Amino acid sequence: MVSGGPAGEVSSEGVAEQLGRVLSSGSFAGSAKLQRLLAFLVHEALAGRQEDLKEYSIALAVCDRDSSFDPKLDTVVRVQARRLRQQLELYYGGEGRFDPVLIELPKGRYIPVFSVRARSPGETAGGPPPGGRWRRRIPWLAAVAMAIGAVWLFLDPPAVFLHGDPAQWVFEGTKLKVLDDRDRICWEKWFQDLKLIDEPDDPRRAIVEDIDGDGRKEVLVSVNRVNPEENRSSLICFDAQGRKRWETFYGSPRTFGGRKFSAAYYGHVMGILRVGGKPLILVLTSHHIWYPSEVALFDAGTGKLVGVYVHPGMVYLAVARDIDGDGVPEILFAALNNPGEGLGHPALGALKLPLPGERATPGGGELAYVLFPLPDVNRATGRYPTPYGLEVTGDGRIEMKYMVEGGGSIFDLDFGFRVLEHHLADSFAAVHERLYRQRILDHRLGSREIEELGVAVRFPSAPDGNSPQVARNWRY
Numbered sequence: 001m002v003s004g005g006p007a008g009e010v011s012s013e014g015v016a017e018q019l020g021r022v023l024s025s026g027s028f029a030g031s032a033k034l035q036r037l038l039a040f041l042v043h044e045a046l047a048g049r050q051e052d053l054k055e056y057s058i059a060l061a062v063c064d065r066d067s068s069f070d071p072k073l074d075t076v077v078r079v080q081a082r083r084l085r086q087q088l089e090l091y092y093g094g095e096g097r098f099d100p101v102l103i104e105l106p107k108g109r110y111i112p113v114f115s116v117r118a119r120s121p122g123e124t125a126g127g128p129p130p131g132g133r134w135r136r137r138i139p140w141l142a143a144v145a146m147a148i149g150a151v152w153l154f155l156d157p158p159a160v161f162l163h164g165d166p167a168q169w170v171f172e173g174t175k176l177k178v179l180d181d182r183d184r185i186c187w188e189k190w191f192q193d194l195k196l197i198d199e200p201d202d203p204r205r206a207i208v209e210d211i212d213g214d215g216r217k218e219v220l221v222s223v224n225r226v227n228p229e230e231n232r233s234s235l236i237c238f239d240a241q242g243r244k245r246w247e248t249f250y251g252s253p254r255t256f257g258g259r260k261f262s263a264a265y266y267g268h269v270m271g272i273l274r275v276g277g278k279p280l281i282l283v284l285t286s287h288h289i290w291y292p293s294e295v296a297l298f299d300a301g302t303g304k305l306v307g308v309y310v311h312p313g314m315v316y317l318a319v320a321r322d323i324d325g326d327g328v329p330e331i332l333f334a335a336l337n338n339p340g341e342g343l344g345h346p347a348l349g350a351l352k353l354p355l356p357g358e359r360a361t362p363g364g365g366e367l368a369y370v371l372f373p374l375p376d377v378n379r380a381t382g383r384y385p386t387p388y389g390l391e392v393t394g395d396g397r398i399e400m401k402y403m404v405e406g407g408g409s410i411f412d413l414d415f416g417f418r419v420l421e422h423h424l425a426d427s428f429a430a431v432h433e434r435l436y437r438q439r440i441l442d443h444r445l446g447s448r449e450i451e452e453l454g455v456a457v458r459f460p461s462a463p464d465g466n467s468p469q470v471a472r473n474w475r476y
Contacts, residue, residue, distance in 0.1 A: 010115060014114075040062050055110070059077050060244050067302055189221075189242065194225070195224045207220040217240050218238065221235070223236055232249045232250065233249070234247050246303035248305065254310065256310075270317075271319075275328060280298065282320060291312055295331060308356065308357070311333070312339040315333050316336070319390060319392060330350050334346070334402075337463070366461055369417075371463075371473075377432055409425070419455070432444070
């Protein structure tokens with residue numbers, strides 16, 4: 001039962017039925033914002049979270065504000081609550097005048113009050129006095145379903161928690177579905193301007209985990225927008241019920257190589273690491289016109305940027321491992337160093353924590369940095385030497401993989417970034433020979449070229465991977 005007013009107690013089913021009536025009424029049909037607000041307040045009250053209904057939490061969950069919201073400067077919640085209060089009064093004075101349950105929002109509060117409506121003599125429950133037009137009574141189970149559907153549709157993010165704890169996620173187009181460990185839907189979220197740049201099950205799109213160590217699972221979602229110049233891409237943290245806890249936006253305006261870049265980035269979530277007991281989110285971001293890219297760390301509790309490293313070219317993969325044995329993880333990243341025109345060179349870098357601040361410039365500050373050769377078959381066909389694998393093995397090796405024409409090039413390095421082994425795809429020699437016979441290449445593949453394809457060159461910091469000085473390190 002839910003506490004009611006002087007007229008008596010109201011059941012949760014009765015409140016849910018009434019919520020469905022109100023949200024589907026003509027009085028609320030023209031205001032999605034008020035529908036969202038009412039659905040959120042009622043659901044939180046029914047869930048026993050009345051004390052959490054504060055101006056700040058409502059602003060984040062319903063009014064699309066982020067963690068920087070200040071109720072002293074932004075009156076959006078008070079304005080919407082006043083409008084909702086007025087709209088409820090209009091509804092109950094008109095089409096809802098015979099409804100059996102009252103949903104009211106007292107002045108100065110955000111906790112709704114539910115009560116059984118006192119009926120006048122001769123009036124029957126759910127309809128007008130005899131002789132008037134009877135309202136068809138809806139079975140309460142159907143009404144509850146209608147109310148849940150209304151909450152699902154209008155609340156952004158939805159706060160409908162149908163099953164167990166979130167355990168997994170799946171994207172269906174622009175819709176995110178969060179599921180429990182029995183594949184039952186906990187909640188869903190639609191992103192109208194989501195850019196579909198990844199596979200639906202790409203693990204870098206979202207994480208379901210207790211990211212901040214509070215004992216409750218959160219859902220982290222990387223939201224890449226269709227046009228990040230107009231609507232910036234972001235990282236959003238939802239709680240287990242689908243309420244937005246915080247949102248942080250990717251990228252910052254930067255100048256690189258005499259060119260100015262806006263804060264229009266795409267991002268991927270790589271995982272959670274803990275430094276000194278503090279949980280941090282590791283994210284890779286890249287500018288929507290290719291470079292520069294960022295390795296960024298965000299505070300898991302607030303979403304605030306902790307540090308960022310800027311790279312001259314796309315960063316594809318990153319892992320956190322303690323490679324120097326000091327008890328603090330370093331960040332290893334695999335990238336393509338190609339600012340400006342050219343295919344560039346594959347790169348492997350290591351970053352010492354803490355990372356520089358938001359005003360970091362591209363390149364510099366690396367613990368270690370190496371470039372790998374660009375095969376002549378890639379130059380001949382225009383194929384980027386894109387990294388596709390980065391792994392730290394149990395025997396103290398770093399395995400780096402990148403694409404070459406005809407397959408892959410695989411390097412095993414020690415923690416000092418010295419090459420231990422190198423392997424080329426079996427089909428590489430055949431591709432090289434074919435390009436030679438087609439007179440695209442002017443030489444056959446020889447032992448010296450194969451040896452040079454296994455050379456990795458170390459640099460004190462990230463250079464320009466398209467510069468002639470870099471190219472001179474390899475003959476072929």
